[in-house]
Amino acid sequence: MSSVTVAMLYMLFALGGVAVYLALPGGQRSARIAGLIFGLSAIAGFAVLAAGHLFGEDVSAVYFCILAAVAIFGAGKVITHPKPVYSALYFVLVVLAVAFLMVMQEAEFLGIALIIVYAGAILVTYVFVIMLAQQSGASAVDGRAREPLLAVLVGFVTMAAVVSQAGHLPGNSTAMVDAPDAALARLAVADGIPAVDEPGEADDEPLGGSNTAQVGFLLFSQYVVALEIAGLLLLLALIGAVALVMKRVPRDVPVAPAPPLGEIGKEVPPF
Amino acid sequence: MIVEWVQGQAQLVFSCLLALVVVGVMLLGVAYSILAERWIAAWVQDRRGPNRAGFFRLFGSFHFWGLGQPIADGGKFFLKEDIIPDNVDKPLFILGPATIFIVALVGFAVIPWGGQVQIGDALLNVQVANPDIGLLYVLGVGSLGVYGVVLGGYASNNKYSFFGGIRATAQMLSYEIPMGLAILVVVLATGQLRLEEIVLSQMGDGDVWNVVRHPLACFLLVVTLFAETSRTPFDMPEAEQELVGGFHTEYSSMKFALFFLAEYAHMITGSAFLMVLFFGGWHIPFVPGLQPGDTAWWAMLLKMLVMAGKIALMMVFYIWVRWTLPRLRFDQLMRLAWKGLVPLGLGLIAFALGMLYIGKPQAWVWTLVGNVVILATMLGITALIPSRVTGRQYDMPELPPRTSAPASIGGP
Amino acid sequence: MIKDEDIVVVEEPQLSAAERWYIPQIADGMLVTLRHLFKKKLTVHYPEQKRDLVVGNYRGVHRLNRDDQGRVACVACFMCATACPVNCIHIEADEAPWPDREKYPAKFEIDELRCIFCGMCEEACPVDAIELTPVHDLISLSREQMIFDKEKLLEMYDQTKNLKPRKNPQITGYPATGDRREGKPADNEETAA
Incomplete structure (x- = not known):
């Protein structure tokens, strides 16, 4: 330039x-x-x-x-x-x-x-x-x-x-x-994401042809650590999200008792 | 000069022609699937269905069994008043139906229609495009389909439309996962993303259709296709008893028609996809003219006809299911996806990986046995876990024992 | 107030192990609809084929009955117009040209668009001159055509007298009335002659 x-x-x-x-x-x-x-x-x-x-x-x-x-x-x-x-x-x-x-x-x-x-x-x-x-x-x-x-x-x-x-x-x-x-x-x-056509990598692979196969090969050979770390990160994020939104309902706290059967609806006048 | 150029670009020219033909045929197919829907609905209910609209009664009082009905419907849709309500988000309101219809149409580009055909010296693919990633293309385009529904629901500025849009988003996102898993089983087994190659892998010596190899994956894909196209029993986004019309409540005239037609276009695309993945595409075993070696023009036409016939059968199945099964409730829908289909899909993936590891991904006897084992396991688990019919919440307090005698109604 | 004994506790049925698979149930349902696909259809091709209307007391379009001499049976008593809840009957009476009654309707109009087909006019009529026919496919191109005058109502009688014969009971003082159906002796023959 x-x-x-x-x-x-x-x-x-x-x-x-x-x-x-x-x-x-x-x-x-x-x-x-x-x-x-x-x-x-x-x-x-x-x-x-x-x-x-x-x-x-x-x-x-x-x-x-x-x-x-x-x-x-x-x-x-x-x-x-x-x-x-x-x-x-x-x-x-x-x-x-x-x-x-x-x-x-x-x-x-x-x-x-x-x-x-x-x-x-x-x-x-x-x-x-x-x-x-x-x-x-x-x-x-x-x-x-x-x-x-x-x-x-x-x-x-x-x-x-x-x-x-x-x-x-x-x-x-x-x-x-x-x-x-x-x-x-x-x-x-x-x-x-690693580029497919880095010099000396994809072109030399016997896989050739299929773009997807090349990406896959690279992902699981040269960049396998990065891939695993990314996967782990996502998993952690998932666990974190679940931990954030999960509402723990204590088992031993008694739920408010339901009104006895005869009382249900009695406070509401029919029509 | 033009002639030479055309000869050099035979595949391109052929693809363009094929695209024109396919889009035309598909639009016609969409129109007539609506007629088929109404017919089958009527027959299931012991009625006769629309049988009046003919072709201007060219032949006396003969009605052509109502085959003119789609044309009459289309004319009606065009002539209706097109209402864009005040207070809607106008650009998005218009973008919604446009998006959903475009997405439904472009998915067709990678479907293989009839193997290869010999025209002159050139051996041409009967396929609009044959990219490396044909299968992913279908998935990618399909995943954009939700935008039409979401935009329509959001832009309408109407609570019911909005609920419809929200339901559609949650539903389609959830069901894309088991769908992807089902497709991944096929991809693992064939090692291919090209749809044409997947079709060819089902018709070699000793090969069988993928539905024999992976019946559970096929079942999974069928179920998720129903959900992705929002068909009964998964038509929560437009559940009319609760949501008026769902995301298309505010739409009228041709905009409504686009939503309506897009549903059927989606169904046709989905059916074609299913046929290619699991039912051998244009192939029928042992029938001459339908084998990969047949490249004459009449063989191509025959293959396209077979493909269209298979799609039509699937469409009939879609419609048949719609008029049989009631709609699920939304929490049941979600539970089915996340607690039923996703574990099943993961199990199938694990099994397919195992088959790949021992080097026999396509040995159909073994995959079949494996499928039976997985099915038995799943059914055993469902049978062991007790659950109420209507999904009563588990943390509800127990009812106190009755004191008085039960009334006569409803008792055993 | 809801009484205790009126409350029915419906226990949700527990699904059996087989039912929890859902697949057999779905297959069952699919088979039911499949059978119906090929069943004989219950509906008919309507304008070409018509069902026999088996209900004798169907309340369709009105008619004005003729007596056995072909005259209008109505005696213009205004009972029907009075009974009509929507006031769709308009009658103008005149002195009867026949000796056997005092009045006859010079004008008799029913607005079929206004009518609710309740049958009160038929109930009210002392000489059973106005009756509701089983004719249900009432169509026209304008509102005016839907106002049935005397000629049209008598024409309705001519069209439907085979479908539903006139009841025509004997009324004291009105010799023109009485059952003249076949096989029945006429008890007002001498008056007519």
């Missing part, structure tokens, strides 16, 4: 950060509109920056751009939408867009697993909980961000730092360096 490109990237991230800060719920209407405009211009800037590298090589880059734009737009809406239900639904949109990005990177298993786990289970539970909690309308806490400036600063500085390091990622290619968004997407894959 040329230094001019990197500088422009940082500027775009700054613009995006300002946009998100302005658009956070609780602000003034004019500020939120300004945030929307800033955010759109930041996305457009990314598009212009990436356009030179993407087009001309492959038609599928068009899909990539559309999906990436949808994902970024959705992510911005998750943060800035004042209604929690809509936030959760935009989260679903982000998950779907990112899942399709993964499918485009030939990581079908990860993509569909993301949909099943996130969109199909976790976010449904979110929506469920929000619906239950919002019976009497939105609470005042939902109307504003808690630490808007700090959160935005930390988030976007981290993102910029990550992108500036994209060139040093394992398994990078020139396409990844030139397309920061793709690197981001790839990074999201590499973070937490």
Whole structure:
């Protein structure tokens, strides 16, 4: 990446950060509109920056751009939408867009697993909980961000730092360096869940072919400790949740005696 | 130039054509399943069912046994007033039925319809798409189906709709687990996620349909399919005696019709899925033309017909069950999922893993014996644990002994 | 007040071991519905096929009976209009052109939309001139058509006299009345002649 490109990237991230800060719920209407405009211009800037590298090589880059734009737009809406239900639904949109990005990177298993786990289970539970909690309308806490400036600063500085390091990622290619968004997407894959196509790993395996088999093989060979720890963590969380909600009914405390049979209903006059 | 491109992309063009045909046939199938539902409902109740709507009486007074009924119904739905009540969350109100119908339709992309077909030089898959993760795709798309119900219930701003949405969420989340376990049994046994490969694994030499190998997993999948499509006896989300209409109380006109049709589309997708996993898809043993080697165009048509026939049989089963079994209560529903089906599924998984460990995941005699053993164990456990019929709460105080003589009614 | 002896304690039946499997019960039910699938249907193809209405006292559309000379049997006594709980009967009386009675209805209208088919008019009629027929498929294209005038009511009699013959009891002082059904001797023959 040329230094001019990197500088422009940082500027775009700054613009995006300002946009998100302005658009956070609780602000003034004019500020939120300004945030929307800033955010759109930041996305457009990314598009212009990436356009030179993407087009001309492959038609599928068009899909990539559309999906990436949808994902970024959705992510911005998750943060800035004042209604929690809509936030959760935009989260679903982000998950779907990112899942399709993964499918485009030939990581079908990860993509569909993301949909099943996130969109199909976790976010449904979110929506469920929000619906239950919002019976009497939105609470005042939902109307504003808690630490808007700090959160935005930390988030976007981290993102910029990550992108500036994209060139040093394992398994990078020139396409990844030139397309920061793709690197981001790839990074999201590499973070937490091991990437399928790490150099020298999957390609050398005799399994070949099936994406799922490769993921499975990696999970149970190289990353088996991480997998077990993750499983243990979930189990602990499960036990903790049960321990939190379980109401212990003491056995020896006598229950209030039921009224004698003849008395049941006697206090209620018939019609 | 176009001709050359088409020849180069034969599978793509064929897939697009197939998608068009499948969606068209499926929409027709959905419309006629509603007619079938009404017919079977009527026959079970010793009535005749809708038999009037014909085709403009083109042939005198002959009614075509009411086959025009779906068209009349559709026209009626389109012409009804489309009411969007005040105080609803309008974007979500519209998004709900759209989501549920889209989800019901796209699940069809990976169902194998008829093996392979030879057209010109190319050997084409009779399948819209054949991804590595076909089975997971069906699961993923199916898991999105709950959003339509939840959004509809939430956006309606109506307590009954809301209850329906809540019930739907809890029910579908709970039943996805035994469903996943049942599917996992097949995946462990075949080692494949491609639906076409799963079909092929049921028709080799010495192979049998998966329903013979894993009858309990098949039973599990059938039960969970009923729950996932919210069909009786699991139609709690729209229990009309308690919830007016459940999540679609506030919907009218074509939006209601989308909910209504999506239920049947879900049923058809689920039936196709079940047939592929457990009943050999387009295959019937020993019938020429239905074997994997047959790639002529007429064999393809025959296979598609067989597949459609199997789906139709499953649909009849769905409807038959609906007009037989009463609805469960919600706590019974949850108890069935978590205390009945999930342990059964875990047992089956453990057994399938064991078969995999000894290297005979597909030896059907042994899996069958194992299934019988698991079934006997489960039934033994249920028989040993006493439980009341109606699920009376256990911490209720005991009733005091009677003092007076019992009245005449209700006594033994 | 609920008395002690009125309280019935219903013990929930304990399921037997076999019943707790539920599967046999489900299979049983499925078999029942399967049998009904192929049973003979109880309903008929309605407009083409009609059931024989076996109920003789079905309360359908009204009719005005004719006497044995084909004249309207009504004597315009207004008993039915008075008895009618919804006031759907409108009668205008005139001097009878026949010697055997004083009055006859110049106009006799029943609003069938307003009528509740209670049969009070039939009960009230002293000469059994108004009767309810077993005709139940009453349809029309407008409200006006549903107001039955005298001609229409007499026509109803012509249509249904084979289905349900007129009762026609003998009334003292009114020689036109009396049972003229076949096989019964007429006791007012000399008057008619």
